[in-house]
Amino acid sequence: MRAGAEMAVTSVLPVAAILGEGPVWSDGRLWFVDIKAARVHCYSPDDGSSQRWDAPDQIGWVLPSVRGDMIAGIRTGLHRFDPVTGHFLLLHDPEPDLPGNRLNDAATDQAGRLWFGSMDDGETQMTGRLYRCDAGACRDTGLPPVVITNGPAITGDGQVLYHTDTLGKTIWRVPIGADGALGQPVRHIVIEDGAGYPDGSVIDAEGCLWVALFGGWGVRRYDPAGKLIRTVRFPVANVTKIAFGGDDLVTAYATTARKGLDRNALAAQPLAGNLFAFDPGVAGLPVMPAGI
Template sequence: MNGATARVAVACGCELGEGPQWHAVSGRLTWCDILGRRLHWLDPASGETGHRALDQMVSLAVPIAGGGMLLVGEDRLARFDPTTGVLERFCDFEAGNPLTRGNDGRVDRHGSLWLSSMGKGAELGAGRLYRLHRGTLVELRAGLTIPNAICFSPGGEVAWFTDTASGVVMRWPLDREGWPLGEPAPWADFSAQPGNPDGAVVDAEGHLWLALWGAGRVVRLDPQGREVDAITLPTSQPSCPAFGGERLDRLYITTAREGMDAARWREEPDAGHLFVAAPGVPGLAEPTLRLA
């Protein structure tokens, strides 16, 4: 076991940091402060960092094939050009439901975006899981509370996800075009352990790195769902990991200070910052999103 410890990469103080994504073309990592309505970025090579204010809660910014990003918001998906600052609606996203917002998401091995929604107050069963395939949004599953941990095996034959409230990570077989086959099955059960499963990413060896919200850990799980390594953070609420850097050998981890009172924040002054660790294994290159 590597047993690495994470250190602060950017002291951004997000209320709810989420959705870290490595953008290989620009050499930047982006992540969102959902509740703070900001899109953050980091250039690891130069150390430069910055952020942009947004007009709604955005949970994810994924690179699009051909340039630009797609932002997952409260009621819409929008194309964003970071060079010009132009933001254009792409399509509605639960636009008729003001109680929900976007949450987790990741591009699959076919260049399609899996994304989820959840209630703004984590209302029971208000969330859904979708796939945006070649510009068409398709609902995959309803009745979820906090859908998270969306990630894919190196060959694209399996997807994982969780309903954080359940404590169980599910494994879902996929067909050759990346569509689900049958029903998902329980794969790793954290319901009796400290922390709840949140965001996840898969490394080059097909192992899954899973953030445990409330436990201050990101655990590495083998293909059978067994913990084989872990990264410790000095704050309790890690939300999602992502591999980044030129060699994809750094694991960046978003965190949150959501729900912390003043006393708790004094105990965890680094809550909400972006962290980085050296996991000892590289990540997989994430496909860019194909909209056509």
């Protein structure tokens, strides 16, 4: 399919999220959050049912854990989340000296290491950093700080991390050493003016990178060389991240947001903030549980 070709997308869950984010397929269901409403959502495509839980503060993501529960990135730090009880337990605050920051996006690699970023909640200060949590120990990866970190996305072989500077409209390609240490970042993709801002990203089974565009009305697929090879248009402006789900990981689910849309924009985009699905034409990679 040529770059720019459209693919049908469908609203599958009308949640009208203020800032939907962090979709992940786990245990036969699609999990995601509404950051600003401080909620966790879970969607079961088999019967169309859904559940939701209130979080103690702004929540950027939830990911499965090897313990069978979930790890959540909340403004106050990493928490263990038990969907059975709805309880959140604080595990680690990586930035006790930065009360204006919150955790924003995360991913696990094939070794079960957790990679997560922070950002300035006011979206002005360059205080966002990327962290790695391995065997319970969390450390700053050493990448230069930015205002809003996004991604991160890790290739299936665990050798490359894609790190997004959202306001800088840049996605960096960073080598990962055997010990998890990061090498020298290389500018990989720059989003042109007028195309929105790069938000969450994910790798598919062919090693290509899918990038959601906040304010860009869609998602893009880039090959490993950074060439744009596919665009999927949405009926809403703010697309925040996709995840591959379903039995064979061949359905793409996308979170969206109402944040930043005025009354006229919301009237023109009645589906803004909903969870969407589309056929990406390629399978995704299974999500490994975080080893904490």
